[in-house]
Amino acid sequence: MISLKQFRYFVEIVDAGSYSRAAEKLYIAQSALSRQIKELENEVQALLLTRDARHIELTPAGQLFYERARRILDEIEETVRQTRHVGQGAQGIIRLLHSSSVTLTPAIGAVLARLLAQFPGVSLDVSKGSSENQATDIEEGRADLGLVRLPTLRKHANIVVRELYREKLVVAVSQHSPLAAQPTTTIAALRDEAFVSIPHKDRGGLSYLVASLCLAQGFFPKAARALSRKTSQLNLIEANLGIAIVPDSMRLAAPPGVCFLSLEDEHADSVVGLVSPREASGMVAAFAQALVDEMVKPPLLLHPSA
Template sequence: MISLRQIRYFVEIVDAGSYTRAAERLYIAQSALSRQMKELEGDMQACLLQRDSRHIELTQAGQLFYERCKRILEDLDDAIVQAHQVGKGEQGRIRILHSSSVTLSEMFGNVFNALLTQFPGVSLDISRAPSEHQAVDIDEGRADFGLARLPILRKFPNVLAKKLFDEKLVVAVSSNHRLATRNSVDIGELRDEQFVSVPHKDRGGLSYLVAELCMRHGFFPKVARATSRKSSQLNLIEANLGIAIIPESMREVSSSRMHFLPLQEPDAHSEVALIYRRDAPPMTASFIAAFLKLMPDAEKF
């Protein structure tokens, strides 16, 4: 039976151009190398090499066999490298979710670029999903980890969260809005304003925070007649169809025709967390560990 060792020896002889050099590279005796080649040709019932005291030449059968063997060894080496990378968590596709209010800012771009350099065998599949939906998808294996706005109301035993950072909340208004000349605003002053988002007291993430902040001041946000999700709602604000309370980072994707007012309440902030499965596979676990090292302020809770 033909062995992988014989295939490697045969390819090495051809590449080296002689039995002597091949034996030196393989650290075996030339006589042992010659014996292996005789056994290989005997098993194949074909002459692969024509040789004299100084040179070797491939027969037609040998040329065909060499080309196939070379490809087999290259594929095998690639498979070994990939298996090693998978075992260390360095190979494959990672599915990432992020809330529409967690913009992929320059900070996240720098982190992901550094990780893609560190994990050359990893590719990313990034899409948006509300915080609550992220937890469900991660728990059920449809995603690997998420960048979510806390709180996540529904708890999953296998889903963990690590806080990444706090972010201030601001009021976004059109430059034509009556509040556009103000430097800051109290939430209570928004009682009669119309919100282009749809706050929901039973849904987590930013929507829950906004509803909770407003209810602390004795009112539930009035919903504007034109509403939209976090990123596209900026267009509605710009058109002066309503206002919204949003994370400060969303200023990066807004136009110059909008105005942002800091909220006077000290607790008007939002927490961004990384969420993932407790039993994440090695590749994902390694990637997450590297991600958190690049986010040194992350803390578990």
């Protein structure tokens, strides 16, 4: 049976780069450390490390074991941290995901600040996740709540998605593009333009929505030679490699060489939704409902110019 101690010892050896330095840091004899690793290798039936007098090297099996072992130790450390947090009288940590197209504007930051004041025992751990994968991450326990750009294609029986707010779409172009000279345009007028973001066949979100709007005008977005579904698409646009239809709030993340054109189309907007577990814990459920209540209060200013 592999012990947690062997996981720690193995990771420490790899991080330290030698048995001797790891033994010093762990305050154990080098011979005892070597014995533990030998027992570990016997248990997994694979050679994990090779070494000479100066350094160690990971075998392919060792590389795999190191990556998984570090992930396990990080998960254990996070579990202990959250348990300690709860044990000290706080309620816990909520892991909040947001897609790269859901910009955390000052207005959204203000909403989160108000909620944290309402829930003094809650801390937020905020990170990015794609709109299509957030439901899976939440369902499998890697996150608690998510802010997504609708639509999402996959349905999950244990996940609820609630609409929070609508946001107008705009066209992002390079300042060097001929389009930059005009303040507005239409989706139909973009038929011959190259788009730096096109949809993945298995993913929803912003690029899927944009493709649907283009298809309604009789064309599918033509792919640029450089593509991105992340905020880095704005850098591609600045380099005049193509255009994109994006939420208006992405102005806040745009480099100086990007211009934005208003869309004249009647339904050129998108919806941001909140993803949460159907059977959420009391803390997560209460925070999620408070977030919905705050977000749907009109008007939600997405950015200072809204």
